[in-house]
Amino acid sequence: MAKRNELGITPQHxxxxxxxxxxxxxxELADRGPVRGTMVMRPYGYRIxxxxxxxxDARIKATGHDNAYFPLFIPESxxxxxxxxxxxxxxxxxxxxxAGGEELEEALVxxxxxxxxxxxxxxxxxxxxxxxxxxxNQWSNVVRWEMRPRLFLRTTEFLWQEGHTAHASxxxxxAEVRTALGFYEEVVRxxxxxxxxxxxxxxxxxFAGAVSTLTLEALARDGRAIQAATSHYLGQNFSRAFDIxxxxxxxxxxxxYTTSWGLSTRIVGNVIMTHGDDKGLVLPPGVAPxxxxxxxxxxxxxxxxxxxxxxxxxxxxxxxxxRVRVDRRTHLSPGFKFNEWELRGVPVRLELGPRDLAxxxxxxxxxxxxxxxxxxxxxVAGEMPGRLAEFQxxxxxxxxxxxxxxxxxxxxxxxxxxxxxxxxASVLHxxxxxxxxxxxxxxxxxxxxxxxxxxEENGSCAWCGQPAAYGRRVLFAxxx
RNA sequence: CGGGGAGUAGCGCAGCUUGGUUAGCGCGCCUGCUUUGGGAGCAGGAGGCCGCGGGUUCGAAUCCCGCCUCCCCGACCA
Numbered sequence: 001m002a003k004r005n006e007l008g009i010t011p012q013h014x015x016x017x018x019x020x021x022x023x024x025x026x027x028e029l030a031d032r033g034p035v036r037g038t039m040v041m042r043p044y045g046y047r048i049x050x051x052x053x054x055x056x057d058a059r060i061k062a063t064g065h066d067n068a069y070f071p072l073f074i075p076e077s078x079x080x081x082x083x084x085x086x087x088x089x090x091x092x093x094x095x096x097x098x099a100g101g102e103e104l105e106e107a108l109v110x111x112x113x114x115x116x117x118x119x120x121x122x123x124x125x126x127x128x129x130x131x132x133x134x135x136x137n138q139w140s141n142v143v144r145w146e147m148r149p150r151l152f153l154r155t156t157e158f159l160w161q162e163g164h165t166a167h168a169s170x171x172x173x174x175a176e177v178r179t180a181l182g183f184y185e186e187v188v189r190x191x192x193x194x195x196x197x198x199x200x201x202x203x204x205x206x207f208a209g210a211v212s213t214l215t216l217e218a219l220a221r222d223g224r225a226i227q228a229a230t231s232h233y234l235g236q237n238f239s240r241a242f243d244i245x246x247x248x249x250x251x252x253x254x255x256x257y258t259t260s261w262g263l264s265t266r267i268v269g270n271v272i273m274t275h276g277d278d279k280g281l282v283l284p285p286g287v288a289p290x291x292x293x294x295x296x297x298x299x300x301x302x303x304x305x306x307x308x309x310x311x312x313x314x315x316x317x318x319x320x321x322x323r324v325r326v327d328r329r330t331h332l333s334p335g336f337k338f339n340e341w342e343l344r345g346v347p348v349r350l351e352l353g354p355r356d357l358a359x360x361x362x363x364x365x366x367x368x369x370x371x372x373x374x375x376x377x378x379x380v381a382g383e384m385p386g387r388l389a390e391f392q393x394x395x396x397x398x399x400x401x402x403x404x405x406x407x408x409x410x411x412x413x414x415x416x417x418x419x420x421x422x423x424x425a426s427v428l429h430x431x432x433x434x435x436x437x438x439x440x441x442x443x444x445x446x447x448x449x450x451x452x453x454x455x456e457e458n459g460s461c462a463w464c465g466q467p468a469a470y471g472r473r474v475l476f477a478x479x480x
Numbered sequence: 481c482g483g484g485g486a487g488u489a490g491c492g493c494a495g496c497u498u499g500g501u502u503a504g505c506g507c508g509c510c511u512g513c514u515u516u517g518g519g520a521g522c523a524g525g526a527g528g529c530c531g532c533g534g535g536u537u538c539g540a541a542u543c544c545c546g547c548c549u550c551c552c553c554g555a556c557c558a
Contacts, residue, residue, distance in 0.1 A: 008519095017552075036550080091556060113558090147481085147556055154557070207558095227558060264558050297517055335518035353517055363517080444554095480558095 009343075011278045016222035023272065024151045027281050027344045037149035037156030041265070044344065045152075047289035048268050049159065053139070055191045055286070056161060056263060059183035065135040065163060070117050072141075073108040078116035081241040085115065088208020092144040094156075110143040115209065115234070115260055118164045119242035126166060126256060129248050133176070134166040152269030153226070153480050160264035166244055166256040170235070173257035177231045180261035181214045184229035192267065193284035193396040194218045194274045195403050196228045197424075197475060199449030204436055207260075211235035217448045217475065219403045220273035223423040225448045225477035228270055231261035269480075274399050281345025282367055284395050285388040290325040292317055292384060293346045297334045297353030309377070310352050313362065316381035322388065342367060347391050350380070368394055407475070413442075416462050416476065420445040425476045426454075430461035431469030439463050445476040 009026060010018040024030050029045030032038070041049065057067070076095065079086045089112045096108040111117070118136065126134060143157050163180055167173040181198060188194050196216035206213045210232040218228045239245065239255040248254050275282040285291045294314055298306040310326050317324040327337050334351070341349055351363040351372075361374040368391060375383065406423025410416040419425030420443045429435070429447065440446055454472040461468050 015552095021551085032550090088557095142558090144557065148552095148554090158558075160558075230558070262558070266558055295517095299516055303516090330516085333516055333518085333520055335516090335520085337519090338517095339519050351517070355517070 008278070009280065012221060012276075016220075019276075019278075020269075020273065021151070023276060023280055023343075024269075029268070029272070029281075030151050032151070035156070037146050037154075039149075039151050039155040039157070041159075044289055045268060048271065048283070048287050049265055051287045051289070052187060052192065052263075052267055053161070056183065056187050057139075059186060060137050060161070060163065063135075063179055063183065065137045065165070067138065068136050069138055069140065070111075070114050070121065072111055074111050074114075074117050076107040076109050078120060079109055081116065082209045082238055084237070085209035085241075089113070089144075092146065094143045094145055111140075112142055112144045113260075113262070114138065114140070114142075114162055114164065115238055116242070119238045119244055119258070122164070122166050122256070122258070123239075123242045123244045126244060126246050129168050129246050132166060132168045132246060132256065133172060135163075135176075136165065137161060137163045150269070150480075152272070153266055155265075158265050160262050162260060162262045165259045166239070167258070168246065168248070168254070168256070170257050173235075173259050174233055176259045177212075177214055177233045177261065180231040180259070181216070181229070184216055184231070184261070184263055187263070188216055188218070188228045188267070188270075189396070191284070191286035192271050192274075193286065193392055193399060194228060194267075194270055195396060195400040197403075197449060197451050198453075199451040199475070201230070201449055202429075202431060202436075202447040202470075202474065204433055205447060205449075207232045209234060209237050210260075211237065215449050217477075218270055218274060219406055219423055219477070220270075220480065221276070221402065222273070223406055223421070223478070225424065225475075225479040226266070226270050226273065227448075227479070228267060229261070229263040232259060234258045234260060273480075275395060276345070279339075280343030282395065283345035283347060285347050285392050288345065288347055289323065290346050291322050291388050292324045292348045292350060293341045294324065294326045294350045294352060295334055295337050295341070296326065296328070297351060302354040302357075303330070306352060306354065306357060309357055313350065313352065313377065313381060317384055320381050320385055322381070322384045338365070347388060348384070352377075366391070368398070409473075411462050413463055416445075417443045420476055420478060423477060424448070425462075426473045427462035427476060428457065428459045428468035429470065429474040429476070430464055430466040432464070432466070435461060435464045435466070439476065443476075444478045446479055448475045448477050448479060450474050 009022040012019045028042045031040045094110040139161050188196050196218040201213040212233045214231040216228040218226045236255040244256045294310045296306045296310040314324050314326045349365040364375050365372045408419035410419045410425040410427050416425045450470050
């Protein structure tokens with residue numbers, strides 16, 4: 001563990017991993033569970049997830065999907081029906097072999113994802129083109145046995161949402177995959193202020209069993225990429241494996257085209273790594289459990305009046321739609337509270353003491369600019385929604401600047417290695433697996449995505465010199 | 481699974497090399513008083529199978545053997 005001063009956390013530039021681990025624990029976002037790789041999401045961290053969840057859930061429903069729930073246990077044989085799928089997940093499965101005091105006839109897999117059970121059920125439910133499209137989403141936990149767990153980023157059990165849909169045509173399924181990526185982008189960029197790059201995964205990074213995978217790739221403040229969400233076009237792979245077929249309007253038996261898409265609690269880690277600084281978390285107002293914290297300051301004689309004013313202010317903020325908390329603890333000094341709420345990333349702090357009260361103002365401290373200013377006590381609540389929106393924009397702009405400054409065009413090995421040490425390398429790439437392996441071996445980087453926004457460009461692979469594939473540049477980075 | 485590090489109070493650590501009184505320090509916790517505008521002060525107090533099992537010894541946190549767990553770095557992954 002790197003050194004740090006008594007009260008702070010390890011600075012990012014000194015040891016980003018240590019910074020992250022300390023912050024998650026100290027900000028009370030999460031704690032480690034008793035079983036290796038498991039995580040307890042504490043109320044503050046869980047609230048961030050809930051906020052993302054509710055934003056996403058609203059959009060999922062608004063685009064015609066219905067929530068449902070499928071079982072945690074999956075017969076082992078189901079996984080095996082789709083060859084690539086098993087192969088992809090086999091190493092990380094948790095399998096139940098005993099139950100009720102006896103060995104089971106057939107082992108049960110704890111779901112690593114639900115394509116198989118849902119496929120099985122879809123096959124039962126779909127018989128006619130009139131049953132399509134079938135648009136289902138489930139909020140659930142899944143288990144993937146991880147070699148190297150990290151809180152939020154990679155835990156053995158994690159929470160997510162998985163959408164599963166079945167369609168009568170390829171075009172419709174492909175459009176669905178875009179729709180999902182669209183609302184992910186709204187939430188990731190719009191709510192969590194993470195400027196993730198939308199694009200398509202290369203073959204090597206595709207979901208096991210998918211025809212194509214769309215992704216949102218974000219960049220942490222240590223220059224490593226984090227996948228924020230994925231959306232898979234499964235073609236007929238799973239319909240073939242699970243007999244998801246329907247009778248078309250022409251009376252012909254056809255296989256469905258299916259999709260699946262997910263966003264997990266990893267997004268919380270993404271928020272931390274995108275916005276946090278040496279003082280701790282910086283939360284976008286969109287996902288901040290408390291957007292404003294009011295810290296009353298006063299000694300014995302003044303405290304009642306100050307508390308009363310703080311409560312009144314809090315009530316006006318709530319009425320204005322602001323998530324606010326009054327820090328009523330009396331055994332802690334104001335200075336301690338300032339530091340603590342900064343560590344926990346609250347966007348705006350309002351300090352209210354006898355001096356403010358006498359002047360009819362409140363002292364406003366901004367977590368991002370680290371500046372303080374006085375605002376009139378009677379108008380500050382009304383100004384707050386606008387100020388929070390502006391804070392959100394500033395945060396997004398800062399993250400975008402970081403991303404852009406850490407994305408470099410690279411046209412040879414040397415440039416590529418240098419770029420990847422700092423962030424994204426934008427390169428022409430041949431698309432060959434052997435070349436990707438070699439790149440990873442030498443630079444630890446993998447292809448993250450082929451950005452949609454990249455302009456058409458042809459040439460030769462930055463690494464091996466063979467003709468470039470994809471017709472545009474590919475982003476490589478070291479990834480989480 | 482490979483390499484590295486660590487298990488001593490709620491948290492962070494010292495003590496171990498060279499065995500020896502009652503295992504110590506900081507923070508936190510409890511009580512009281514004083515405090516409150518950037519991590520408050522004083523006084524008193526509580527809190528320990530020294531990771532687990534075995535061994536050596538008159539005597540083990542300390543030496544020896546075995547085991548377990550956690551963290552970090554690599555290979556796998558949302």
